[in-house]
Amino acid sequence: FGQMYNQQxxxxxxxxxxxxxxxxxxxxxxxxxxxxIFIAVSKPGNGRRNCRHYDDRATKTPENITSTGxxxxxxKIQIYFNVVLTVVFVATAxxxxxxxxxxxxxxxxxxxHSDNLNTxxxxxxxxxxxxxxxxxxxxxxxxxxxxxxxxxxDIYNTYPYTKKVDYWLWTGNLVSWQPYHQAGDEIRxxxxxxxxxxxxxxxxxxxxxxxxxNIWVIGSSSLVNSDxxxxxxxxxxxxxxxxxxxxxxxxxSRLYLFPAISFxxxxxxxxxxxxxxxNTLKPDSGGKxxxxxxxEKSSSFLISGWGEVEKVTGTWGLDGRSILFIDASNSSFDIxxxxxxNITARPLPHPELIQELSIYINSEQAYTLxxxxxxxxxxxxxxxxxxxxKQGLNVIEFRxxxxxxxxxxxxxxxxxxxxxxxxxxxxxx
Numbered sequence: 001f002g003q004m005y006n007q008q009x010x011x012x013x014x015x016x017x018x019x020x021x022x023x024x025x026x027x028x029x030x031x032x033x034x035x036x037i038f039i040a041v042s043k044p045g046n047g048r049r050n051c052r053h054y055d056d057r058a059t060k061t062p063e064n065i066t067s068t069g070x071x072x073x074x075x076k077i078q079i080y081f082n083v084v085l086t087v088v089f090v091a092t093a094x095x096x097x098x099x100x101x102x103x104x105x106x107x108x109x110x111x112x113h114s115d116n117l118n119t120x121x122x123x124x125x126x127x128x129x130x131x132x133x134x135x136x137x138x139x140x141x142x143x144x145x146x147x148x149x150x151x152x153x154d155i156y157n158t159y160p161y162t163k164k165v166d167y168w169l170w171t172g173n174l175v176s177w178q179p180y181h182q183a184g185d186e187i188r189x190x191x192x193x194x195x196x197x198x199x200x201x202x203x204x205x206x207x208x209x210x211x212x213x214n215i216w217v218i219g220s221s222s223l224v225n226s227d228x229x230x231x232x233x234x235x236x237x238x239x240x241x242x243x244x245x246x247x248x249x250x251x252x253s254r255l256y257l258f259p260a261i262s263f264x265x266x267x268x269x270x271x272x273x274x275x276x277x278x279n280t281l282k283p284d285s286g287g288k289x290x291x292x293x294x295x296e297k298s299s300s301f302l303i304s305g306w307g308e309v310e311k312v313t314g315t316w317g318l319d320g321r322s323i324l325f326i327d328a329s330n331s332s333f334d335i336x337x338x339x340x341x342n343i344t345a346r347p348l349p350h351p352e353l354i355q356e357l358s359i360y361i362n363s364e365q366a367y368t369l370x371x372x373x374x375x376x377x378x379x380x381x382x383x384x385x386x387x388x389x390k391q392g393l394n395v396i397e398f399r400x401x402x403x404x405x406x407x408x409x410x411x412x413x414x415x416x417x418x419x420x421x422x423x424x425x426x427x428x429x
Contacts, residue, residue, distance in 0.1 A: 026096065030089040037084050113250035131221045132248030136255040137161020139246060140216050149213055151197065151206070153229055154220035155179075155189050162218075167206060169197045170222070171230040200232060200272045200304070201321055201397075207258060207266045208363075219254040232272050239271075265363075268395075269323060273303055275393045280325040287332035289427040291324070301325070305398075307416060314345075314377075314423040318416060319403050326394045326427075335389040337429045341367075341382050344423040348404060349374040349411070356401035357420060361388040363395070377423050384427075 104118055113132040133154060140150060140162045152158040155168040168189050170180070179190045187196040197203050207215060219237065222228035237243075237256060245255040258266060273279075278300050283289050292298055293315035299308070302315065305322035309315050328335055347355030355371040359382060367382035400419035406412040 026092055027089065030085060030092060033088045034081065034085040037088075038081055113248065130250070131157075132250040132253045133157035133220065134161055135246065135248045136218045136253050139255060140164075140218065144216055145214060147213055149206070149210055149215045150218070151215065152218040152220070153222040154218070155191060155194070157220070158218055159192065165192060165194055167195050167197050169203070169217070169229060169233065171198055171233075172222075172228045174227060199319065200230070200269070203233070204267050204269065204272075208264055211264050211266050212260050212262070214260050215258040217256040217258070219256070221250075221252050223254065224252065236267075236272055269304070270393065270395070273323075275325050275327070279303060280327045280393065282327055283331035283333040285332075287334075287429060289326055289328070289333065289425075291425040293422040293424060307418075314421050316416070316418050317398055317400060317420045317422060318418060319400075320419075321397055321399045322419075323398075324396045324425075326389075326396055327392060328389060328394065329392060333389075333427075334429050335391065336386055338386050339384045339389070339427060339429050341384055342379055342424075342426045343369065343382075344377055344379045344425075345371065345420050346377045346423075347371040347374060347420050348402075348406070348409075348418045350402060350404065350409065353402050355420060358399040358401075359384075360397040360399060361394060362390060363397075364388060371420065377421075 111130070113130060131154075137158055138161050141164075144150065144162070144164070149166045150158075150162055150164050151167040151169055152162075152165055153169045155165065155170070159165050168180075180187050180196045181190060183193075187198055188194060189196055195202075197206065217237070219234075223234050223237070237254065240256065243256045243258055245257050247254055281289055281291060281301055291301060293309065294312050296309050296311065298315070301324060302309075303323040303325055305318050305320075307316035307318055333339075341359065343357070345357070347357075355374075357369045357371055357380075359366045359369070361384065366384050366388050369380045369382055371378070371380065398420070403417040403419040405417055406414040
């Protein structure tokens with residue numbers, strides 16, 4: 001189950017083995033305690049002899065042991081030993097079994113998904129109810145086609161019903177539970193090896209890349225837990241009631257269907273983050289689009305994938321990509337002409353890797369810059385061909401070839417995944 005330091009509830013898969021081990025340990029404890037008592041009540045000088053009698057009892061019985069010699073166990077002592085062993089075992093078993101509530105045990109099969117659970121008798125002390133994986137999973141198993149894609153927020157409880165999982169939607173960064181790993185350019189879960197969707201960009205990529213396929217999204221209780229899934233996903237799903245297929249018996253789980261379409265853009269960044277006058281860059285009177293990443297007033301333009309504005313210094317691009325909105329309408333900026341973008345930035349220095357900054361405009365790759373100066377800010381220039389920009393809203397996306405925490409590289413205690421530190425951007429014809 002991956003790196004799980006405090007997720008006790010998954011141990012129930014091995015519970016039968018644990019019960020057997022515990023029962024045997026209980027039996028051994030009874031024998032040891034009895035042996036100690038037997039030695040304590042023996043006559044002085046006879047303890048070692050009686051211990052040998054105890055050790056030999058497994059191969060010798062009162063019927064085949066002679067009544068003479070140093071290894072003789074008298075019937076009276078044997079009876080005493082057995083009585084003490086029985087009393088000790090019964091006592092320890094009683095205190096063990098006293099924690100079992102028969103009524104709670106019998107109530108488990110009849111507990112509804114929306115009923116409150118007694119967490120002392122459930123598989124987790126953190127869950128007060130058991131989410132309904134069955135209703136959503138069975139529906140997908142019965143109605144999904146061979147080429148359909150299944151996305152779930154619960155990688156473990158979905159598969160037994162659907163027999164198919166293609167993506168796991170999980171944006172959480174729990175220190176105690178990270179059952180996934182980096183595999184090339186993708187992040188995959190440790191159990192089934194499926195790709196993990198860690199942000200809205202990957203979700204958008206999956207839906208648009210597979211525009212000609214039905215996509216099923218199974219939302220568990222993780223969808224309403226911000227520590228598991230970014231609340232922005234719940235917001236987009238709540239706005240897509242036409243895609244809602246059913247609600248589980250727990251009134252929490254949801255099943256959504258995004259049917260196949262004939263055009264490639266099924267969903268966009270603006271579906272998650274609407275464009276407003278406050279978060280969209282516009283050209284100045286000279287037709288230039290400027291962004292100063294070292295002043296606080298620029299923070300409203302940092303759509304996604306950015307750190308906080310650091311005065312004088314700049315703003316870090318985080319994780320795999322960062323987004324800006326631009327609207328060139330009603331300005332002298334000519335979208336039909338070739339334009340130039342100047343970026344002043346420096347990469348997070350890596351001892352072996354060179355940072356590559358890819359520029360995408362409206363989902364089309366425009367240019368890739370090689371940030372070759374690892375230690376200083378440098379101005380990089382790229383030419384942008386005509387036709388990349390369009391009337392109205394334009395989405396500029398910066399994708400990074402790597403991102404690491406300074407902690408990983410021994411550069412400090414910062415635990416953010418840093419990629420590129422931006423100082424300024426200028427776009428002009």
